[in-house]
Amino acid sequence: MAIDPSVRIEHRIAALSAPAAHYADAVSYGGLYYISGVLPVDNGGALFGGDDITAQAEQVFRNIGTTLDQVGCSFANVLKMTVFVTSIGDRAKIDAVRRAVFGATKPASTLVEIAALAVPGAKIEIEVTAALPDWGTMMMAIGREQYVEVTTARIKTEILDICTTCGKCATACPMTAPAGLDAADPKALVAGVLAMLGGEEGAPDSARWVEACSSSGVCVPACDYGVDPMFMMEMGRAAMLRQRGAKQVQSDATRAFQGMAKSVRYMSRLFLKPEVFERLDPRAGRPSEGEPSEVIFYTGCNVLRTPHIALICLDILDLLEIRYEVMGGPSHCCGSYQMLKGDVGAATGMAMNTIAKMVSAAAPEVISWCPSCKLQFSSTHLPTYAAVHGEMPFDFTAFYIYLEARIEALAPFMKNPVNRRVALDERAFDPQVNAAVRRILGLIPGLELVELEVEHVGMMRNMIPLEGVKKLTRDAAFEAATQAGVETLATVYHACHREIVSYSATVSFEIVNAIELIADSLGIAYHDSFKEFQMVQDLDQYIDERAEQIAHHRLSIDEARTVARNEFTAHRPA
Structure with a gap:
């Protein structure tokens, strides 16, 4: 989650039982995420697992996972753990659970034996320090704020200084008539957006036009002066939303991202068994031993809710003997959810962190499945990165265009x-x-x-x-x-x-x-x-039948039920 590291934020994790005293579930500050001691309790605060240390440890890690998920983190973000136990003899059983949770990732850790814990019968409690997903940006030589400043400068040089308000982009837009703006002056619509970008309020019709934008892209070839109207509309929306105040914008952006991240985390793991999901897990990647990756296959976030699509793409790359590494998911976000809510700083932090990870992979090309991710990077963040560093770090190509370029190699297999x-x-x-x-x-x-x-x-x-x-x-x-x-x-x-x-x-x-x-x-x-999920008749039965799979992914079955119900309802026929 791209959270301003200069702001101290106390986090309440709604899916967990309320804190028993005067403390927060977690606090973020300075790019770090501090999680209070986590006990083996259910969301009502009752002890989970009875006298079984393995069951207790698994519940603790489930609760930690939920807390990490709140800000778009995973166990790969964990830097340090302190494990409190009532018996040092349970160490081996706890370690087995921890290995299953972390895989190849090894956090720093301290084990402490104590006489008793706050919940009667509890044998284990763990406190955690993790790096927020955008912390990589703060580790780069160029800070997030400089990237934001460059993006702001681009608004002037690439839009305000050269746009003639000819109105051709508004004329080409398919959304003006549906938005009730068919009688509006196209030149005035564009002028209103420019006013927003210049810090003014902007005309109501222009605000309505920005709100109605569907990113169709037909406006781009309509401009004769080199302006990217999609960049103009995106920045215009952000400028309009910022008038609501910084705190409201950040709150809206945080809520939107967290909702998406939770849905992606639960639905992708609900659909896939752990051994299959591992193929799409950026922690696992897919580089060939001893050889660098030719490409990064960038899933974005939401394709993981339809994981069969991404898995087919990987099989095609395997068929063509392409060496690739997988990146994507909420911890490798493009920043689109933050940008849609007007939080340019958070969007920039998230995107630049992802770009830094892509650069570190040293692949010359990134192939993207998601068009909104491609727009975010190609139109907004990569040009800003290039303006700061003097060059584009890699080619960013849509998956189908990449595949078409290899059509002669693909054809014999079809x-x-x-x-x-x-x-x-x-x-x-x-x-x-x-x-x-x-x-x-x-x-x-x-x-x-x-x-x-x-x-x-x-x-x-x-x-x-x-x-x-x-x-x-x-x-x-x-x-x-x-x-x-x-x-x-x-x-x-x-x-x-x-x-x-x-x-x-x-x-x-x-x-x-x-x-x-x-x-x-x-x-x-x-x-x-x-x-299949959308066709089910009994959602509770569907979840119950996947209880073992949910447990394997270390998810809460109650939270899985809630997330699934929301997803199910959101896509029912109108």
Whole structure:
């Protein structure tokens, strides 16, 4: 979690029992996260595990994991532990649990035998010090604040100094009419955004335009003067939100990130057994022994909620004998959640920390699955990094474009027929990605690709902020697919898949992600756990059936139930 290291913050972990005295569950300050002594208790404060030291130790580490999750940390962030036990003879059993939790990571640790603990019957208590996820930024020669200053300077040199307020980007925008701005003067809309960037309040119509932005990207080629309108709108939104006050912005950004991080952590582990999840764990990576990685496969965060997509990508890289390392998840975030809430400092800290990790991997290229991550890095953070350091640290390429560049190597493997009439649920953001997907699908024997005459709005469906537009475009795509007689509607991106796959029972065609069609032709098979999850009839039974898997991942089954219910409800058909 990107938290300002200069601010002391006391953290209350709602999923855990309340502190028994005058102390906080955890405190963050100076880039570090200090966790108060954690006992083997459930969320009601009752002793867990009876007299079994192994069960008690496992519960302690589950509670620590929940506390780390609060700020986007994992056990890989833990620097130091102090372990208090009532019997030194339990050391071996505790160590076995600790090895399972930390894997190859070894924190500094002290073991202390004491007479008794605060909870009767408790045999173990552990206090922890961890590094916050953006601490890597503070360790770099250039501090976060200098990066923010450079980004601010770019607003002047790349937007304010050269924008002529011609209004062409507003004219091209597909969201002006749905936002009720079809009668507004395009030049005035742009001028209002520039006023926000200059520190003024900005006109109400301009604020409405910024709020309605769906990151479709059609504005970019409309500009004749070298301005990146997407960068302009992103910075305009941040400027508008900052008018609410720094504390409110930071609170909103923290809450948004924590909600995402918890959902990703629980849902990905709910869907995957530990040995499979390890492939997507950035702590494990995937570099070949003795040889540097050719690429970093950057998952972003949210694709881990549809993990079959990411696993297929890794199998394709394996098939092509690409040496790669995996990075992603909340501890390697691009900062988009903070940026969407206007916290430019936190977004910059998170993104620069991730860039530092990518640079340390020494791979010449990063391939990204997620388009919003690509936008964050390519439009905002990498240009700022290059302005400070004098060069771009690596190439940042969309996964499908990377795959298309190796289409001759891929083609011989695509032997299995996929006899389906297929339409793409594509978005407007990156026409090159859409073209690459089409070209790769064109290699599949038996697959007939059908064009749908519908408007492609937004970067991904979840990024369309106006619910009316989201519903209208979804209904239009479903109707067009039905009229065209398609058998399969294939989403391009993971978030689009999450948005519409739950409608599978209501339409006459199957809904898959395009990468699944490629996998079918390659003979790669992974179960769509997210789709299965959305189709369940009894959510409690679904969770209970995975109790052992939840325990293996050292998660709270009660918290897993809550997170799953929220995720289930969020994606039900409207």
